Amino acid sequence: MRLELGNFFVNKVTFGEVTGFSNGTLTINKEEAIAFVKEDEHITECDIMIANPGDETRIVPVKEAIEPRAKVDSKAAAFPGVTGDLSQAGIGRTNALKGCSVLAVGKHWGSFGDGLIDMSGEGAKYTLFSQLINICLVADTDEEFERHSQQKKNKAIRWAAHRLAEYLAKAVENQDPDEMEVLELGSISKRGSQVEELPSVVYIMQPQSQMEEKGYNDLLYGWDLNQFLPTLVHPNEVLDGAMIGGSYMCCSSKFSTYDFQNNPTIKRLYREHGKTVNFLGVIMSNLNVSLEQKERAIYFVAKLASMIGADGAIIAEEGYGNPDADFIGCISALEDLGIKTVGMTNECTGRDGRSQPLVTLDEKADAIVSCGNVSDVVELPAMKTVIGELEALSRDGMSGGWSSDEKLGPSVRPDGSIIMENDSMFCGDQICGSSPKQVREF
Amino acid sequence: MQMCNLIPVAVTVGANKIVPTVSIPYPLGNPSLSEEEQWKLRHHRVGVALDALTEDIKEQTVFKVKI
Amino acid sequence: MKKAVLYINQFFAGIGGEEKADHAPEIREGVMGPGLALKASLKNAEITHTIICGDNFMGSNTEEAIEIIGGFLEDIEFDIFFAGPAFQAGRYGVACGTICKYVEEKFGVSTITSMNDENPGVEMFKKDTYIFPGGKSAAAMRQDTKKMAALGDRILAGEKRFLAEEEGFFPRGIRHQVWREDGLIAADRAVDMLIKKMAGEEFVSELPIPKLDRVPIAPPVMDLSKATIAIVTSGGIVPIDNPDKIQSSSATRWGRYSIAGLDRLESGVYKTIHGGYDPTVADANPNVVVPLDVLRVYEKEGKIGKLHDYFYATVGTGTSEAEASKMAGEMIPFLKEAGVDAIIQVST
Numbered sequence: 060m061r062l063e064l065g066n067f068f069v070n071k072v073t074f075g076e077v078t079g080f081s082n083g084t085l086t087i088n089k090e091e092a093i094a095f096v097k098e099d100e101h102i103t104e105c106d107i108m109i110a111n112p113g114d115e116t117r118i119v120p121v122k123e124a125i126e127p128r129a130k131v132d133s134k135a136a137a138f139p140g141v142t143g144d145l146s147q148a149g150i151g152r153t154n155a156l157k158g159c160s161v162l163a164v165g166k167h168w169g170s171f172g173d174g175l176i177d178m179s180g181e182g183a184k185y186t187l188f189s190q191l192i193n194i195c196l197v198a199d200t201d202e203e204f205e206r207h208s209q210q211k212k213n214k215a216i217r218w219a220a221h222r223l224a225e226y227l228a229k230a231v232e233n234q235d236p237d238e239m240e241v242l243e244l245g246s247i248s249k250r251g252s253q254v255e256e257l258p259s260v261v262y263i264m265q266p267q268s269q270m271e272e273k274g275y276n277d278l279l280y281g282w283d284l285n286q287f288l289p290t291l292v293h294p295n296e297v298l299d300g301a302m303i304g305g306s307y308m309c310c311s312s313k314f315s316t317y318d319f320q321n322n323p324t325i326k327r328l329y330r331e332h333g334k335t336v337n338f339l340g341v342i343m344s345n346l347n348v349s350l351e352q353k354e355r356a357i358y359f360v361a362k363l364a365s366m367i368g369a370d371g372a373i374i375a376e377e378g379y380g381n382p383d384a385d386f387i388g389c390i391s392a393l394e395d396l397g398i399k400t401v402g403m404t405n406e407c408t409g410r411d412g413r414s415q416p417l418v419t420l421d422e423k424a425d426a427i428v429s430c431g432n433v434s435d436v437v438e439l440p441a442m443k444t445v446i447g448e449l450e451a452l453s454r455d456g457m458s459g460g461w462s463s464d465e466k467l468g469p470s471v472r473p474d475g476s477i478i479m480e481n482d483s484m485f486c487g488d489q490i491c492g493s494s495p496k497q498v499r500e501f
Numbered sequence: 502m503q504m505c506n507l508i509p510v511a512v513t514v515g516a517n518k519i520v521p522t523v524s525i526p527y528p529l530g531n532p533s534l535s536e537e538e539q540w541k542l543r544h545h546r547v548g549v550a551l552d553a554l555t556e557d558i559k560e561q562t563v564f565k566v567k568i
Numbered sequence: 569m570k571k572a573v574l575y576i577n578q579f580f581a582g583i584g585g586e587e588k589a590d591h592a593p594e595i596r597e598g599v600m601g602p603g604l605a606l607k608a609s610l611k612n613a614e615i616t617h618t619i620i621c622g623d624n625f626m627g628s629n630t631e632e633a634i635e636i637i638g639g640f641l642e643d644i645e646f647d648i649f650f651a652g653p654a655f656q657a658g659r660y661g662v663a664c665g666t667i668c669k670y671v672e673e674k675f676g677v678s679t680i681t682s683m684n685d686e687n688p689g690v691e692m693f694k695k696d697t698y699i700f701p702g703g704k705s706a707a708a709m710r711q712d713t714k715k716m717a718a719l720g721d722r723i724l725a726g727e728k729r730f731l732a733e734e735e736g737f738f739p740r741g742i743r744h745q746v747w748r749e750d751g752l753i754a755a756d757r758a759v760d761m762l763i764k765k766m767a768g769e770e771f772v773s774e775l776p777i778p779k780l781d782r783v784p785i786a787p788p789v790m791d792l793s794k795a796t797i798a799i800v801t802s803g804g805i806v807p808i809d810n811p812d813k814i815q816s817s818s819a820t821r822w823g824r825y826s827i828a829g830l831d832r833l834e835s836g837v838y839k840t841i842h843g844g845y846d847p848t849v850a851d852a853n854p855n856v857v858v859p860l861d862v863l864r865v866y867e868k869e870g871k872i873g874k875l876h877d878y879f880y881a882t883v884g885t886g887t888s889e890a891e892a893s894k895m896a897g898e899m900i901p902f903l904k905e906a907g908v909d910a911i912i913q914v915s916t
Contacts, residue, residue: 171816171817171843184747210846258766258767260762260766269525271848272846272848309817309886322755324754324755324758324759326755327755327756327759331759331763335763336759348845348846349506349523349524349525350506350507350508350509353507370766372762373758373759373762379886380885381507381510383510384507384509387509399766401758401761401762401765403754403758404775406775407886408743408888409887409888409890409891410888411888412742413695413741413742413743413888413889414888414889414890415514415778415889416743418507418513418514420513420777420778424777425777426761426762426771427773428758428761429775432743433886434818434888435744435745458817458843458886464820465820482817492753493753493754493755495747495748495751495754496748496754497746497774498743498744498746498774499731499732499733499746500731500732500733500739500741500742500743501729501732502910502911502912502913503913503915504913504914504915505914505915507915511915514780514781515780515783516783517783517785522914525845525916526845526847526848526850527850527857528803528857528914529857529862529914530849530855532849536853539856540861540862543859544862544865547859547862547866547912551797551871551872551912554789555789555790555792556788557787557788558785558788559785560785
């Protein structure tokens with residue numbers, strides 16, 4: 060499979076007459092863009108706001124992040140099964156607007172899996188998204204059935220953000236990219252002896268699929284990963300819009316669509332391919348709730364890894380708590396087959412840092428990269444501007460926020476300063492691989 | 502007596518008497534069954550748990566359930 | 569100038585060896601013995617008092633020793649507490665750990681000690697106080713007290729968090745996130761680790777698997793038909809208005825709710841507020857989490873003596889072990905008072 064990513068480096072986003080890209084500046088005709096978003100009648104209110112790195116801006120509740128992408132010379136959708144009909148992702152050419160992301164932001168209402176982004180100050184280091192120019196789609200919807208639910212599908216606003224991301228990237232359709240990134244990985248069985256002599260490595264992803272009702276979980280080509288068995292996926296498919304982030308998991312643990320599109324572990328394995336390792340591909344698994352489902356997925360992952368001849372594996376878990384059982388179970392099953400495994404996860408050690416870091420442990424899991432701790436308490440000053448609604452952090456059951464606490468008071472204080480757990484930092488633990496954080500002993 | 506679905510978690514944290522349940526969101530139910538069948542399942546598994554309380558075990562034990 | 573207190577045993581106080589190991593606790597003003605070495609390195613505090621206790625007294629009459637020493641400390645002001653160094657002396661090491669743990673919990677003051685890694689006090693108390701790996705004998709006095717003083721000075725200067733690996737004390741099982749100075753991202757760390765692991769080279773896991781806690785096995789219930797059984801759940805089932813405002817994750821609160829006279833939990837009257845699972849089924853029938861309906865039948869049949877009049881609930885997602893133990897500690901007196909013989913704990 061060969062994918063050409065036409066990268067356009069965006070260093071400024073502004074509003075103007077014509078939506079287009081020139082000399083590093085992405086201009087958006089706001090009225091037209093809003094009209095396009097509102098083609099979905101479930102979007103009742105909608106605005107687009109720009110947040111730049113360094114702005115004294117807090118964005119909350121953030122539901123999703125997407126890098127603007129569009130397929131070139133083809134009618135295929137950038138997010139097949141979501142923004143258009145199904146087509147093969149990971150082949151052909153895709154334009155990408157780098158350095159920016161489209162954020163789905165609730166105008167009022169937050170939910171359990173939503174997150175917070177500070178664009179400057181101490182809070183900025185908690186999330187990668189403070190380093191991007193964020194095109195914030197701030198919207199409300201007619202989804203009355205879940206308005207006051209803690210768990211929300213957030214479908215209308217997430218889909219609107221996917222559509223807007225594609226709409227924006229279409230603006231560069233006829234332009235030459237600043238950089239052409241070619242990602243090519245051929246058949247596993249026909250790589251020649253030089254590559255095949257290298258240790259073979261498979262990357263295993265465990266995206267979130269705990270909700271049994273459709274509409275919350277991560278998607279593969281629009282397919283809900285709850286009703287799913289692990290399968291082989293080409294790394295290009297992950298990078299090219301086949302994977303869509305969900306609306307369930309505690310936010311710092313979450314993989315947004317942006318994180319799938321830019322997965323740094325896949326990128327690094329691509330760079331090592333043919334030099335130090337033979338990169339076999341990706342096994343896409345899931346994280347269901349019942350033990351039987353967990354065990355079934357574990358057997359499938361281990362079997363697939365063994366069938367394709369993996370010597371080593373890297374496995375990344377989107378979540379903590381009961382998904383640790385899938386994560387540790389998978390590592391243990393792979394090690395039993397002689398496949399050397401490295402796990403990537405975050406930890407939940409409690410506010411005092413003393414709790415058992417994962418709910419399931421096994422001595423076979425002897426190589427773990429620990430990307431963050433969901434329970435670290437973060438206290439941040441007020442920001443000049445809030446995009447969205449700050450009160451959501453206290454009011455709406457976001458996983459790292461609270462309405463009252465005997466010792467700490469509410470998460471949102473009258474002066475606009477906040478106290479929260481890292482748990483709700485938007486995709487803060489970057490288990491896909493860009494986390495500069497590590498958990499250590501004190 | 503711990504009734505839970507995630508046996509590996511219960512074993513890791515050191516629970517000694519464990520009776521398996523159906524799933525995380527519905528430990529003692531199952532929406533794919535009728536109300537009556539669910540009641541039977543719940544009755545059976547809680548019965549196993551009650552009997553297990555009287556067992557003199559020497560190590561962590563996961564008790565078997567039939568339905 | 570801030571104030572420090574040092575704890576030493578009868579031997580290092582010059583009172584005597586084994587024959588004086590029953591020496592009762594005493595407090596003296598000023599510095600003596602190991603305190604002189606500690607004083608030489610400690611910049612941010614003056615050692616105002618030395619507490620002396622015989623190792624056997626502490627070992628055999630621990631509660632009494634703690635009570636006496638606690639009484640001494642209540643009468644003085646101090647900002648930091650040192651003990652030892654205990655080197656390889658087992659009883660002395662355990663005594664240093666015991667008193668440090670107590671002082672830290674009771675007075676909220678940081679405590680620092682030092683002992684050889686073979687000293688049993690290390691395993692027993694490394695989670696409760698800062699313990700530096702020390703030498704085997706008093707020959708290491710100067711270097712061991714120097715390490716204790718250096719950390720003490722930084723604590724007194726207002727620093728709060730110290731990395732075990734960098735400072736050199738035994739890891740305390742306290743884990744927090746840090747930003748790596750080299751900025752190396754997780755993807756690179758994982759691939760580098762895997763390449764080393766596949767090549768059979770040394771690598772360092774970022775999450776060493778800790779030793780697992782074991783719980784003593786409770787004696788069996790002798791006669792179920794006379795026993796009182798209670799239901800406890802971490803599944804977040806509460807009356808619909810959540811009267812105790814239990815949090816939907818990282819809970820610190822719990823509630824007990826009367827089920828006297830009820831044959832089942834009705835939907836619409838009870839619900840789950842647990843944030844970590846799909847609530848649809850539990851909301852429609854809370855008995856799938858709190859199996860009141862079937863337990864009532866077992867009670868009527870006489871299989872169990874009595875079902876306790878309350879069920880106990882909290883939320884288990886993201887809840888720390890410390891909070892969970894605290895909540896259990898709060899529930900237990902109610903359960904004991906009602907003569908509950910056994911608990912069925914349903915988790916989600």
